[in-house]
Amino acid sequence: MKDKVIALVEQDIKDLNVFVDDAYVSTEEGKDILNIVLDSSEVIDLNKVTEASRIINKLLDSSDLVGENIYEVDIFSKEKGEE
Numbered sequence: 001m002k003d004k005v006i007a008l009v010e011q012d013i014k015d016l017n018v019f020v021d022d023a024y025v026s027t028e029e030g031k032d033i034l035n036i037v038l039d040s041s042e043v044i045d046l047n048k049v050t051e052a053s054r055i056i057n058k059l060l061d062s063s064d065l066v067g068e069n070i071y072e073v074d075i076f077s078k079e080k081g082e083e
Contacts, residue, residue, distance in 0.1 A: 001025060004065055005036060012055050016048055017041070021078050031071035034060075037078050044077040 005023035013019070021039035025032050038044060038052055053075045060066050060073060 009056050009059050013052050016052055018052050032069050033072045034070050036075045039078040049077050
């Protein structure tokens, strides 16, 4: 999943100086959630996460990457100091 998400979005979010660090599907309350973790060489503030989320959601909507089994997409930044 990670490689597919990166291939889909990397060019469109690079101007924000962020990249996809990880992408995986988790199950919460019986529903599959696509989690996309963003990282950067600089601090990622809420505005940048919001901008990246808009871009990524638009790309996901126009692709067939997210199937009917994915209930939700959660996009967030990596915690500072997290490896």
